[in-house]
Structure formats: C-alpha cells, structure tokens
Amino acid sequence: MRGFLGLVTVLAVPALALADRVLPTNRDYIPAPAGAPQIEQNAPGFNGFEAPFVVGPINTQQGWTTFTANQLAPVISTANPAGPTQHLRLALGPGTAGSFNGAFSPDIGNFVNKPSEVSVDIAINSPGGADAHLVGQAPSQSLLTWRVNFSFNGTINVLDDADGLPGGSLAFIPTVPWTPGVYKTLRVESIAPSGPNTGQLRYYYDGNLIYTSSAGHYAGTAVEQVILFGDNFYNNAQESIDYDNLNWTPEPASLALLGLGALVLRRR
Numbered sequence: 001m002r003g004f005l006g007l008v009t010v011l012a013v014p015a016l017a018l019a020d021r022v023l024p025t026n027r028d029y030i031p032a033p034a035g036a037p038q039i040e041q042n043a044p045g046f047n048g049f050e051a052p053f054v055v056g057p058i059n060t061q062q063g064w065t066t067f068t069a070n071q072l073a074p075v076i077s078t079a080n081p082a083g084p085t086q087h088l089r090l091a092l093g094p095g096t097a098g099s100f101n102g103a104f105s106p107d108i109g110n111f112v113n114k115p116s117e118v119s120v121d122i123a124i125n126s127p128g129g130a131d132a133h134l135v136g137q138a139p140s141q142s143l144l145t146w147r148v149n150f151s152f153n154g155t156i157n158v159l160d161d162a163d164g165l166p167g168g169s170l171a172f173i174p175t176v177p178w179t180p181g182v183y184k185t186l187r188v189e190s191i192a193p194s195g196p197n198t199g200q201l202r203y204y205y206d207g208n209l210i211y212t213s214s215a216g217h218y219a220g221t222a223v224e225q226v227i228l229f230g231d232n233f234y235n236n237a238q239e240s241i242d243y244d245n246l247n248w249t250p251e252p253a254s255l256a257l258l259g260l261g262a263l264v265l266r267r268r
Contacts, residue, residue, distance in 0.1 A: 158175055
C-alpha cells in the first residue's frame with residue numbers, strides 16, 4: 001500500500017484510507033519550514049500570484065515556503081493561469097510518491113476566534129494521479145482549522161468530526177465530484193465562535209455549498225496560514241495541479257489595524 005506521508009515530519013496518526021491512499025486525520029497543524037515570515041513583514045505575498053512574484057520556484061518568494069523534499073517543484077508559472085498571467089503550479093517533484101509537494105503562505109499572526117474567508121481557483125490535470133490538498137490553519141494554536149482533499153478518485157473530501165460531536169474522532173467526509181482539467185473555485189468560510197457557540201465552517205465549490213461542519217470548529221478557530229499542496233502521486237511529468245486567484249479575508253477591521261493594504265479583500 002502506498003502511504004500518504006508529510007515531508008516536514010512523518011505523522012503516526014489515525015487515518016482514513018481512500019483506496020491506496022492514507023489521509024492523516026489529526027488536529028495538529030503542519031509546521032512551515034523554520035524561519036517562515038509573517039505577513040506583517042511581507043504583505044505582498046497575497047495577490048493571486050501576479051507580480052511581484054516572478055516565474056520560477058515559489059520558495060522564498062514574497063514570504064512563501066515549500067516542503068523540504070520537493071522544495072523547488074512548486075513554481076510560479078504562465079502555463080495555465082485562471083487570470084491574469086501567472087499562477088502556482090505543482091508538478092512531479094524529486095520526492096517519493098506520497099510526499100507533500102506544495103507551498104505555505106506567510107503566517108499573518110494571531111487571529112484566534114476571528115472570522116475568515118479563503119477562496120482559491122484550482123485546476124487538477126492529473127486524473128487518477130495526485131491528490132490535491134488545501135489547509136487553513138492556526139499556528140498560534142498549533143491546530144488545523146480546516147482541510148479539504150481533492151482525491152485522485154474524483155471526490156472532494158472534507159475533514160470533520162466523524163460522529164457530529166465536538167471533540168470526537170475526525171474523518172474525511174465525501175461530498176461532490178470535482179471537475180478535472182478546468183478551474184473551479186473552492187471557498188471556505190470560517191464563522192467565528194461567540195459565547196456558547198462553536199462557530200461553523202462552510203465549504204463551497206463552483207459557487208455551490210457542498211458541506212457545513214457538523215459540530216462547529218473541530219480544532220483551530222482562526223485561519224492564520226494557508227497551505228496549497230499535493231501528494232506527488234503524479235503518473236508522469238506532464239500532469240499538474242494549478243492554483244490561482246488566492247483571496248484571503250480575515251476580519252477586515254483587524255487587517256486594517258495591521259495596515260495590510262496589499263492583501264486582496266472581498267466584500268461580504
């Protein structure tokens with residue numbers, strides 16, 4: 001059986017097997033490489049991968065970092081942008097099949113219990129090959145906030161409480177099929193906890209609500225960092241996972257206090 005292993009660390013955690021893949025179902029965040037900057041120090045890292053990004057490996061550009069064994073595989077490319085001219089492309093890296101291959105955004109710092117919305121366009125040109133993964137996490141809490149898997153078998157799976165009860169075991173819940181070869185938008189809303197409420201996570205694909213969390217937030221309560229990655233199970237060097245038009249909206253008033261004018265914000 002082919003294992004699903006991270007390159008920052010090998011996680012011995014409970015997992016759900018999807019055919020011959022094993023997906024980690026723990027609550028722990030995925031640590032970025034040491035020295036990854038915060039957005040207060042590098043605000044231009046959030047503009048949909050256009051300039052000042054330049055074509056080539058994304059590692060160290062605008063505060064972005066990558067997984068160690070596939071460090072140079074994630075690149076800024078002009079091959080298939082959703083628009084205008086550049087995007088993030090993941091293709092076959094030198095790491096083993098199952099190794100993480102992708103990019104960490106800068107960390108915006110502590111936003112615990114703040115609402116957020118993350119959207120990104122994704123095009124998977126690897127039918128039956130690599131899985132795509134998207135994570136929103138809270139490094140200040142050492143926890144994941146949400147995780148979405150675009151499985152090689154054609155299904156979008158969302159990590160959530162398996163039994164619908166807070167604090168229970170986690171599992172990847174199958175939702176809807178993803179569309180191969182064309183850009184579609186994934187959007188995740190994190191509704192902040194308030195008083196006795198546990199908040200809520202809502203997941204949209206191509207403009208349609210596909211899943212709502214069963215018991216509020218199962219781990220982190222903020223999105224302070226985003227990871228766009230895959231598992232390097234490509235069938236050949238021509239296959240790819242493309243990400244573009246990353247939009248990330250933590251609470252607008254909080255961002256204004258930080259002076260993050262370069263962050264792409266959406267009105268709700």
